[in-house]
Amino acid sequence: MNNKQGMYMKKVLFLIRSREIPSSRVRVIILLDKLKKKGYDVECQIYPKTIKNKFKLFKSLSAYDIVFIQKKMPSFIDLYFFSWLSKKLVFDFDDAIQLKHETSIKKRSRTAEQKFYGILKKADLLVVGNKVLESESRKYNKNIIVVPSVLETDGMPQKDYAVKNENFIVGWVGTVVNLSQLELLGDVFRKLSKVIPLEVRVISGERPNIDGVNLKYIPWTLEGQDKEIAMFDAGVMPLPNDSKHAKGKCGYKAIQYMAAGVVPVLSDVGSNRDIVTDNETGFLIDNIEDFYDRLKYVYDNPETAAKIGRRASEHVKNYYSVDAAVDILDKGFTEL
Structure with a gap:
């Protein structure tokens, strides 16, 4: 033609x-x-x-x-x-x-x-x-x-670091089949809840099985997910270290968080280490238990978190658009 x-x-x-x-x-x-x-x-x-x-x-x-x-x-x-x-x-x-x-x-x-x-x-x-x-x-x-895997960065809602959430919102977005990965953080969330005003916010097709924490479930919609992600204070992506399937995943959650200027806190598995530069555009975690320290750090250091979030957003615009x-x-x- x-x-x-x-x-x-x-x-x-x-x-x-x-x-x-x-x-x-x-x-x-x-x-x-x-x-x-x-x-x-x-x-x-x-x-x-x-x-x-x-x-x-x-x-x-x-x-x-x-x-x-x-x-x-x-x-x-x-x-x-x-x-x-x-x-x-x-x-x-x-x-x-x-x-x-x-x-x-x-x-x-x-x-x-x-x-x-x-x-x-x-x-x-x-x-x-x-x-x-x-x-x-x-x-x-x-x-x-x-x-x-990329997204349309033009017009993407951005996290407003000038506005402080009433609770520290740790968010996760994903399909129902991957909820078991989020549930790996159950103990971390319960421990965090004892020392900070934590809210776990989940955007998916079902509510996860995590007890003992302040959890808000938001049904996923294509039209609403970007606005909801921009409300997170940190976005998590826990993965099992011994899973070949997990090592092959493309880290799209990380890209979604970063595009919105939200600090990504991710398992140091597979392509996550290619997407995020540790301590610069997010945090890479070796063990599930260590998510506690990094999430607590983001809560305790809002100015540093804002700088990381903005660098993350710029990185996605340049390489994942x-x-x-x-x-x-x-x-x-x-x-x-």
């Missing part, structure tokens, strides 16, 4: 699992408008479920210069058609999707692993969310780019 200047526009088909899934939203949907402005002819579809709709899709693949699959692991038969009929096949993922989540009884699925490694080998380009995933994937494919992600993706597409 040609634009008004007569230049050829690469036609890209993005296949996502759902428009409601966070990874589809932050790794594809919010990038589409900026990709159009870069000169791409983009189309976004839900990955089909029925055989009829799959074959309809397969028949259309040759019309696209690039087929971009976001996180969905195709079946072996689907992958055969994608690799045969796509001019260029791109696979994007932002965590260790071949592993089942730690809350499930069976943590590892052999079929999922085989499908995962199959598409890693067949793809013409891998788009991964962090350096941990890049390192793991390089065993199977050398053509890889790192595109962090939609524009930054689109520039990396554009370079990867151009070199295909």
Whole structure:
């Protein structure tokens, strides 16, 4: 397809699992408008479920210069058609999707692993969310780019450090499946509650199972989450140190907190150490118990917290914005 200047526009088909899934939203949907402005002819579809709709899709693949699959692991038969009929096949993922989540009884699925490694080998380009995933994937494919999960920083509500909250608000935002990670901090919150006026504020799809603390649950909405995050005094992201799945996560919570100018207090696991510079744009914690000291420090030192929060916000604008992600993706597409 040609634009008004007569230049050829690469036609890209993005296949996502759902428009409601966070990874589809932050790794594809919010990038589409900026990709159009870069000169791409983009189309976004839900990955089909029925055989009829799959074959309809397969028949259309040759019309696209690039087929971009976001996180969905195709079946072996689907992958055969994608690799045969796509001019260029791109696979994007932002965590260790071949592993089942730690809350499930069976943590590892052999079929999922085989499908995962199959598409890693067949793809013409891998788009991964962090350096941990890049390192793991390089065993199977050398053509890889790192595109962090990003957000639209323009118009993002900012924490107002001139206004002091009645309680010290420690916040967490995330999906229901990750609530067990927040619950790791139960003892820390109970200990903190004895020495400071603590409020644990949770933005999710369910209330967490944490007793003995002043906890406020806020049902998650796309429209309301940014304003609520900007009310936090600190944003936490606890992760188990011994989890391969956790090490592969992209630290999107950290980016959300930082974008709002909120001090991130994170487990020193996986990509968190790439996102945050300890004591400069947030805090990295070795052990769950040590969250107590850092959260107490943020409470005791509001001026330092404000400086860290503002540096964090500026860092996200420079490195984790939609524009930054689109520039990396554009370079990867151009070199295909």
